[in-house]
Amino acid sequence: MKKRYLLAPGPTPVPESALLAMAQPIIHHRTPQFSEVFKETAELLRYVFQTKQDVLMLAASGTGAMEGSITNLFSPGDEVIVINGGKFGERWGKISEAYGLKAHWITVEWGKAIDPAIVKKALDENPLIKAVLVQASETSTCVAHPVKELAALTKDRDCLLIVDGITGVGVFDLPMDDWGIDVLVSGSQKAFMLPPGLAFVALSEKAWKFQETAKCPRFYFDYKKERKNLKDNTSAYTPAVSLITGLREALLMIKNDGLQNVFARHDRLARATRAAATALGLKLLAPDAPSNAATGVFMPEGVDGGKLVKYLRDEMGVTMAGGQDHLKGKVLRVAHLGYVDTFDTIIAISAIEMALNKFGYKAQFGKGVAAAQQILMEGYK
Amino acid sequence: MKKRYLLAPGPTPVPESALLAMAQPIIHHRTPQFSEVFKETAELLRYVFQTKQDVLMLAASGTGAMEGSITNLFSPGDEVIVINGGKFGERWGKISEAYGLKAHWITVEWGKAIDPAIVKKALDENPLIKAVLVQASETSTCVAHPVKELAALTKDRDCLLIVDGITGVGVFDLPMDDWGIDVLVSGSQKAFMLPPGLAFVALSEKAWKFQETAKCPRFYFDYKKERKNLKDNTSAYTPAVSLITGLREALLMIKNDGLQNVFARHDRLARATRAAATALGLKLLAPDAPSNAATGVFMPEGVDGGKLVKYLRDEMGVTMAGGQDHLKGKVLRVAHLGYVDTFDTIIAISAIEMALNKFGYKAQFGKGVAAAQQILMEGYK
16 A cells, blocks of 8 residues: 655646546537537636636647747747746747747756846847747746746837746736736646646737748647637637546636635745755755745755655655756755645655655754744644 | 545545445446455455454444344343443443343443453353453544453353454454454444445354344344355345445455555554654543554643644644544544555644644644654655
8 A cells, every 4th residue: 555645746636526527428529518618618717827818728738839839920930039947948949949940049057047137138139039938937947937027028029928837827926918928838737737638828919910920830739720719619629528627627626716825825835845945954946036836955965866756756655856957866846736735745845854864864854844834834724 | 725634533535446446337236247346355354354254244334233243142131241431332332232131331441441350350250241342442532452351251251252343453453263352343434445334244153153042133234144145245135336346445455565564554653643642742542552543632721622623624624533422622533544654644743733833732843743754764665
């Protein structure tokens, strides 16, 4: 008997109501019955995206909507700024280059957020730039980039701000319309508390104008076609029926809790985890601009993070994430997003305390937990 | 969004494999398909009961099998010893008297175990006594009675030892055949990790002899009839098909873990909880003879246990049990039995620490957790 706990930054745990909804017999997608589900879900997505625009639902991983957001809006030769401060920032650049765009890479040290002044300078110097591509939350480094400030830079230019909000939307405040985000992408297996399989994307009016002249080749990810179908409460190609049925339940949970309360919960869990790490003498991966989606901590000298993650998962049943690329073996990432609450956070911290001791680092039992409890108390009357 | 955790001494959490098995379409009970399930389950039950005897499966709560163990073995006027050290000890007496037996009540202070010398004296003084009725684990007081010592007393007399093992079987060692337990009762919603609805009972050959002359009225709980049906891999009346289907999965989990490892886990969780309570300055309800099924702790002066239990459940999502009868409002009971492991125990302790602080008792954050972690570490390589 090994109980398993999922505390990686996606996939995240799925609540029972969504699991049960998805376990229902499949209904046909071209029926009034499914159109009703689709319509209600699309409306709830607008609430979570904080937009009046349509939010397209694609049967794909988040990366599909990242690709679609390039192919539907640009033409080969178009110039874009890629903010590359981690694995997913890099992905924006790779997609752009795969379609013949000219990427201006701005490299950011892993663990740091982009300085908007650098982007401003690049935009000022090159008026041909058609987009700034960034992550709201760079999952590989647990950093939150300053989306609001970046949106202020692109707003009055002929340039789009395209935001990968895969671990951002529903985690912390990203009011798309208010801030002037032009493209906002997300995925089901994050704050949406669903299994992987759905990507979401919303476009501003300004972005839809770009779509009219974009010449990159595309077929499955055809935003114009999806938008047209969405108006008829359906999708261009076969929708992932059971995932969307589950999505409605998950979105209703978010709606019932209230988006601001959901953000506050993520913030509380993230602050508690950061306080715990600090109490245990562990250095944070992103001390200056931490994302509330996940917290990265450096392993102490002599502790192999890869082995620790494996031990936590295989021996203790607690799945967290390790580091990627040059951070492999050096960091541990604990997620806070989605169907995660006080006791998941306590599980993560107590498990880390215990595992570190098994690996020879004398973490004081209960010290991280205590630091977290102090903050987690805010969640209760 | 409120995540819920079940840490009461029954019902206990149901593992996913059992939930999924129970979610399968119902099969008819008079079919070779179900007989196969029934047969395998009956065999696995023998393993958990540590007996060569048949273990009857009744569609009933544990109390049904307590009643059946009186009506199938005795006649009105028969004399029995009732060891009354809690709510469930008292129940043995009430059932006996409902059927006209003469109950010799031996009262034990709540929180204490029976002294076998007292039982020996009563048996020596009254050779007419036909049974000693006791709990292996008295759930209301979290006490483990000395079953092995009691069995040694009844073994060579014309007297049965009848044990309510509802929160004992599968929790700690109760080798029925080895010790000479004559009747052993249990229920599905405890160490068997199932929803409520099934009672189990096994009888020694000596007990089956009593059955031949017993004259108490009975119909639904007819052990002879059930035993006969069990030989044909079925039950006398309609069996609870889905519960038995789930039971097979749960028993397979126990078998795969190994009974001694399951006992060791319960022992570890119970010791961790007792250490945590002591570290937090809380007095144990049963310090001398604690049951590994659940740990009872007295509330500190000024803390209303009833309100605390309600707060833990309704505000924090953690369901534990309060006190019964004269212990109402005075104690909190944390369960360890069934599908419960390290992090359930940490959840319980950290929640108690936080709730006590909300109620004005200055429990030091992390102190109980740390004491528990020290012991819970034993569970990992």
